[in-house]
Amino acid sequence: MTPSMISLFCFEFAEKMMQDNDPSHDLEHANRVHKLARYLAGKEGADLDIVIPASIGHDLIVYPKDSLKSKLSATHSAAEVAKFLQGIDDFPRDKIVAVMYAIQVCSFSKGIVPTTLEAKILQDADLLEAVGAVAIMRTFASAGSMNKTFYSPEDPFCVYREPDAHKYALDLFYTRLLQVEKRLHTQTARELARPRTKFLHQFLTQLTLELPQTNK
């Protein structure tokens, strides 16, 4: 099977499964992560048979963050992707476990450092979604869906306090978005991250010009 055929099959499957996903974890998220992962795989010499299904299917199932099942999202996504790949006659059976592994360790919040190149690449591609303009869209979409305050009125830019991303959306810049670059595994991903990190700083600079300088 060619990489393009695997992509096509996986997207057809994902399209059916992901209809109701939130906009931060929808088919376009899969599309972006897939493009990034393929690019990284090409540069770093990773196995596309593993990277393609893992990247398209890594957020196949996303339970809401406040759901008890939330921690099972990756395991259930991996299981569904595996079942799907088993149904494709030409897909190499011996690679399905590696696809499942990449999906299961992808989420950075789990704190697992992947041991395979393919899993590292998926994590890097997914991490690149947490930096740049795309990350800004996703950060505030999550804030909206959770009715979370945008920033601390007293100290929006965390100058005098520890960031608290559970409380303020903008604090996620300090706990995650601005940290992405140094958490990436591959040099190729680091190069992609650099202009995106720069844009996050531009966003913060622009906000300093727009927000009232004193409270009330």
Next chain:
Amino acid sequence: MTPSMISLFCFEFAEKMMQDNDPSHDLEHANRVHKLARYLAGKEGADLDIVIPASIGHDLIVYPKDSLKSKLSATHSAAEVAKFLQGIDDFPRDKIVAVMYAIQVCSFSKGIVPTTLEAKILQDADLLEAVGAVAIMRTFASAGSMNKTFYSPEDPFCVYREPDAHKYALDLFYTRLLQVEKRLHTQTARELARPRTKFLHQFLTQLTLELPQTNK
């Protein structure tokens, strides 16, 4: 009463009323609009007795967009602010109607062109919230709360189609955010809008670098 005292009283009142408002229409939105409106009022020579309560209270009550009561938000906000001002002994009675008028015509989607300077200034201040980094936060927070798709996968930047802001969050840039500058009433607001509009273009440019160039 000094302007600072009116601000203080109105914020105390708003703080009680706005506890559950969404992050695009919360107390910090009132805070930002108030600061902008006071600045514009100073430059344009408007009456602060009217501008201050109107700006702090203009989104006092915000019914959800999908609620039948949605169209009543401004009317009910105006009525609550009027009731509150009537309870303040030192507030000039004859200005309460002008405060109500400014609040009632503020929402740009109603399409009413204000006839008083104070109402123009409130509309300008509120319109400045629809441009720049703050507008980006608010646009995607709304997308998240309504589970709206970020952009069209086929044509994110509306090159080959008419924008549809009901369907895609990014399309709001084309139907509203990038239009703000030419819809403002005062020269002072136009000057504030310019760097904010520029930042919207920077955001779109950055997105063109991040989004996959072809679909799937």
